[in-house]
Amino acid sequence: MTSSAIELRGVLKSFGNTSVIRYVNLTVVKCERHALIGPNGAGKTTLFNLISGYTKPTAGRILLKDEIVSGLRPYQINRRGLSRSFQVSNVFPNMSVWENIRCALLWATGHRYAFWKNIDNLTEVHERTAQILQDINLVSRRDVPAGLLAYAEQRTLEIGITIAGGADVILLDEPTAGMSRAETERAVALIRRLTEGRTLLIIEHDMSVVFGLADRISVLVYGQIIASGTPEEVRGNPKVKEAYLGEEAA
Amino acid sequence: MSELSKVAAAPRSVSSKKRRFYGSWIATALALLALPYIFSSGGSLTTLSLIGTSIIFSLSYNILLGQTGMLSFGHAVYYGLGGFATIHGMNLIAGSKLPVPLPLVPLIGGLTGLFFAAIFGWVPTRRSRTAFAMISLGLGELVASSSLILRSFFGGEAGISANRTKLLPVFDWNFGPQIQIYYLVAFWTFLAVVAMYALTRTPFGRMCNAVRDNPERVQFVGYDPHVIRFLAFCFAGFFAGIAGALTAINFEIANAAYLGAMQSSVVLMAAYIGGVRFFIGPIIGAIFVTYLLLALSDVTAVWQLYFGLFFIAVVMFTPGGITGLLMKHRPLVRAGTLFTVLRAYLVALVPTLTMIAGLILAIEIVAQHMLNAGEDPHTKAFGVHFNAASPLIWLLAAALVIGGFVVAHRTWRWVEKAWDEALIAAREKGFYT
Numbered sequence: 001m002t003s004s005a006i007e008l009r010g011v012l013k014s015f016g017n018t019s020v021i022r023y024v025n026l027t028v029v030k031c032e033r034h035a036l037i038g039p040n041g042a043g044k045t046t047l048f049n050l051i052s053g054y055t056k057p058t059a060g061r062i063l064l065k066d067e068i069v070s071g072l073r074p075y076q077i078n079r080r081g082l083s084r085s086f087q088v089s090n091v092f093p094n095m096s097v098w099e100n101i102r103c104a105l106l107w108a109t110g111h112r113y114a115f116w117k118n119i120d121n122l123t124e125v126h127e128r129t130a131q132i133l134q135d136i137n138l139v140s141r142r143d144v145p146a147g148l149l150a151y152a153e154q155r156t157l158e159i160g161i162t163i164a165g166g167a168d169v170i171l172l173d174e175p176t177a178g179m180s181r182a183e184t185e186r187a188v189a190l191i192r193r194l195t196e197g198r199t200l201l202i203i204e205h206d207m208s209v210v211f212g213l214a215d216r217i218s219v220l221v222y223g224q225i226i227a228s229g230t231p232e233e234v235r236g237n238p239k240v241k242e243a244y245l246g247e248e249a250a
Numbered sequence: 251m252s253e254l255s256k257v258a259a260a261p262r263s264v265s266s267k268k269r270r271f272y273g274s275w276i277a278t279a280l281a282l283l284a285l286p287y288i289f290s291s292g293g294s295l296t297t298l299s300l301i302g303t304s305i306i307f308s309l310s311y312n313i314l315l316g317q318t319g320m321l322s323f324g325h326a327v328y329y330g331l332g333g334f335a336t337i338h339g340m341n342l343i344a345g346s347k348l349p350v351p352l353p354l355v356p357l358i359g360g361l362t363g364l365f366f367a368a369i370f371g372w373v374p375t376r377r378s379r380t381a382f383a384m385i386s387l388g389l390g391e392l393v394a395s396s397s398l399i400l401r402s403f404f405g406g407e408a409g410i411s412a413n414r415t416k417l418l419p420v421f422d423w424n425f426g427p428q429i430q431i432y433y434l435v436a437f438w439t440f441l442a443v444v445a446m447y448a449l450t451r452t453p454f455g456r457m458c459n460a461v462r463d464n465p466e467r468v469q470f471v472g473y474d475p476h477v478i479r480f481l482a483f484c485f486a487g488f489f490a491g492i493a494g495a496l497t498a499i500n501f502e503i504a505n506a507a508y509l510g511a512m513q514s515s516v517v518l519m520a521a522y523i524g525g526v527r528f529f530i531g532p533i534i535g536a537i538f539v540t541y542l543l544l545a546l547s548d549v550t551a552v553w554q555l556y557f558g559l560f561f562i563a564v565v566m567f568t569p570g571g572i573t574g575l576l577m578k579h580r581p582l583v584r585a586g587t588l589f590t591v592l593r594a595y596l597v598a599l600v601p602t603l604t605m606i607a608g609l610i611l612a613i614e615i616v617a618q619h620m621l622n623a624g625e626d627p628h629t630k631a632f633g634v635h636f637n638a639a640s641p642l643i644w645l646l647a648a649a650l651v652i653g654g655f656v657v658a659h660r661t662w663r664w665v666e667k668a669w670d671e672a673l674i675a676a677r678e679k680g681f682y683t
Contacts, residue, residue: 052470074469084470092463094527096683103460106453107472113481115454122453144682165471 003066005030005169005199006051006082011060011070013043013050013223020046022223023060028169030065033200035214037207039243043223044203045087048171051201052084053077064169079107083167087174087203089154091161093147097138100146100157102129104164128164135194136160152183156190163194170195172202176209188213211235219243275444282436286429295428296500297544302435303496304540306442308520308532310489315518316526317450318482319462320375321383324390325490325517330509331366331393332359332491333498334404337412340499344416351418352425356438356495363491367484375479378465382479390514397506409505412498425499435496442489447529449485458482516543519557523564525571534572550631552617556610581683585676594668598661601654608650614638615647 006028013021020043028034036044049055051062053074062070069077092100102125109125111117119125133139136156141149146157159175175191176184188209191200204210210217211231218228219240227237234240285298307329314320339358343350374385397404404410415426423430449455457478460468465475498504507513516539524535542560546553568575582588614631618638622629627639636643 073474075472075474078470078472086467090464090467092460092467094463095459099456099459103456103468104471106457111453113454113457113477115449115452115481115485117453118448118451119453119456120451125453148682161467161471 003030004028004063005032005065006201007063007066008047008051009061009063011047011050011062012058013046013055014058019058020223021050021057024220024223024225026218026225026228028199028201029216030199031197032215033195033202033213035210035217036201036203036220037205037210037217038220042220044220045173046223047220048084048173048201048203051077052082052171078165078167081167082169082171083162083165084171085158085162085173085175087177089151089158091146091154091157094145096143097146097149097157098129098133098142101132101160101164104161105129105132105166108165108167132160132164136190152179152187155179156187159187159190159194167198169199170201172200174203174205176204176206184209278443279440282440285436286432292428295432297541299428299432299435299496299500300544301537301540302432302439303493303500304517304520304536305439305533306489306496307493307517308524308536309443309446309529310486310493311517311521312526312529312532313446313449313458313482313486313489315521316528316531317455317462318458318479319465320378320479320482321386321518322486322514323383323387323511323518324393324514325386325486326509326511326513327370327390327393328363328367328487328490329494329497329513329517330397330504330506332363332494333504333508334397334410334494335359335362335491336495336498337410337502337504338403340412340414340417341410343418344413349418351420352414352499353420353434353437355417355499356492359495359498360488360492363494364484364488367487367490371480371483371487375483376476378461378475378479390509390511394506394510397509404506405504407506409503411503414499414502431500435500438492438496442492443533446485446489450529454478454481519561523561523571525573525575525577527570528573528577531571531573538572549633550614550617551621552613555613555617581676581681582672585672585679585681587672587675590668591665591672594661594665598658598665601658601661603654604650605654605658608647608652608654611636611643611647612651615643 004027006026008024008026011021011024012019024047026047036047038044046055050057050070051064053069053072053076057070060070061068064077064080064082067080069080069082092103095103102119105125105128106112109122109128111119111122111125133142136159138153138156138160141153146154149157155175155178159172162170162172172191176187179187184206191202192213202213204213214231216229217231217234219226219234219237221243226243227234227240229237286295289295289298307325310328311322311325314322314325336355336359340352340355342348343355370389374382374389377385398406414431415424417425419425425431425434450458457468457473460471460473461475461478468475468478494504494508497508520535520539521532522535523539524533525531543553543557546556550556564571570578579588579591582591610632614629614636615638617631618627618629628635628637630636
């Protein structure tokens with residue numbers, strides 16, 4: 001039996017009378033790349049918000065590495081090894097690229113709220129920041145304020161911030177949205193490389209990205225998971241064809 | 251690996267950077283020691299002492315506003331309580347003959363500021379922006395009005411006083427003469443500036459910036475923004491308390507004005523005018539505003555109006571303050587594209603100054619008629635004599651304002667254009683900051 005990285009049990013999320021997520025059960029196995037697809041408004045980002053602690057479920061339980069995390073604050077969940085990115089770039093706009101990455105790994109390197117250490121003397125922080133900057137190919141933009149980066153660069157920085165802390169469960173919310181073909185290919189290669197040996201749950205609209213990257217796929221339609229399986233299984237599933245893929249083909 | 255070490259290496263040579271860094275601090279210390287030899291009159295020593303405390307106070311305010319993104323309307327609470335505690339402390343020390351010399355007394359103010367910041371800070375720092383600003387305003391009013399009610403501690407309208415010379419002397423210094431107070435203030439100012447600068451270079455200091463930029467994202471890299479805001483609030487309270495203590499020592503009195511809304515707004519304006527985005531900004535702001543308030547009140551009766559107009563102008567035209575305005579030119583200087591901008595500035599300067607002169611004249615004429623109605627219309631403002639009743643002076647003011655504006659308006663557009671071109675050229679060369 002493989003252990004799960006993320007497990008949702010009967011998760012319900014309602015805003016007033018409207019249920020956005022309706023009793024979802026979902027298991028993401030450790031070290032797999034799992035894609036979450038579904039039409040607009042299906043509740044994919046809401047599901048991410050629930051898993052990462054941004055909002056609390058109305059009912060049901062969410063487990064991270066077999067521990068209940070529903071009800072915890074985002075930073076508590078992050079400290080347990082889950083990190084997420086955002087659909088709209090959510091960086092630190094007035095800080096340089098270097099500072100952005102560095103802030104993203106301070107907690108993970110154990111420096112917490114330290115106000116007695118000189119940050120420039122922290123060798124490990126320095127080296128890890130440099131390594132990640134090189135990994136995401138933004139070395140030449142090191143001193144540029146993040147708010148002045150080009151769109152695709154900001155998206156890349158967003159991924160960099162997400163993986164910087166070394167979390168072993170990564171949630172990416174449409175990392176390639178709005179990118180050109182070439183940029184998307186580079187981003188996918190980057191994601192593949194950076195999530196090696198980690199668990200990835202990714203929301204993606206681009207089907208070539210989904211089928212190229214994912215080990216397993218879950219389809220969310222109107223707040224319910226209607227199918228979950230390998231890319232082949234999902235592609236062959238008539239319900240999925242009807243609800244989602246067919247719609248797009250038509 | 252060689253590639254990686256290249257990334258890790260600082261852009262400039264580390265040792266020369268370090269030398270320059272420590273050199274500038276040593277130069278600052280020497281300048282503080284030398285200042286009384288340049289400005290030796292009693293009045294200027296008092297001004298310098300006021301500037302010193304104002305620097306500490308403004309920098310402490312900027313821990314909130316510039317570093318962590320918290321707009322406080324009640325920062326004088328911690329400054330004032332620090333001042334009151336210091337007066338009580340001095341009386342207690344002198345009364346019981348405790349072996350505590352005056353140079354250690356500012357710590358009483360600092361710890362008092364810290365104590366009350368820790369008590370009052372936990373709730374408002376749960377929120378940022380508007381909610382925080384409103385709660386800080388409420389707390390400020392609460393404490394300011396308590397200070398008039400709780401007479402035994404605050405001494406009512408008159409305040410409370412102490413004698414700073416009754417404490418243990420340090421060698422042959424009893425801190426009676428203003429020069430000794432100047433050195434006491436200079437010492438603490440230097441210490442506090444170094445400490446607050448060091449704070450910005452720590453993991454905590456950097457996370458304060460992150461909270462300022464994007465408190466939401468901070469939660470997803472493992473930090474609780476509330477804790478960061480709270481700690482920042484405590485630090486700000488501590489240094490504000492030290493500033494309040496030094497003011498109390500300087501005047502040997504503490505009264506309700508120390509912790510009122512006026513004091514809270516002056517520190518806000520000083521930090522903002524100096525520029526909150528750079529560490530040095532509030533220092534420049536404190537020097538500038540302290541000096542401006544003293545100088546303006548000498549040359550014109552309506553100095554508050556000018557100060558208000560000046561503040562509005564800064565907010566509207568250069569939200570980065572004086573430092574922000576200067577630092578905006580850094581990429582242009584580095585890329586060598588500053589020249590055309592400077593030329594445009596020089597051209598725009600003449601009509602703009604003309605317009606401002608007309609505006610000042612108009613204000614002074616009106617002020618003369620409002621404040622001294624029925625008296626001799628011959629008056630003097632900014633060292634210039636004029637007859638406020640003469641129609642010619644009215645015409646002159648109108649001509650300067652309108653003529654200045656019409657010409658200046660065109661030159662501003664030219665400045666804008668020159669600026670945009672120079673900035674684009676600088677960015678193309680890779681200079682962003």
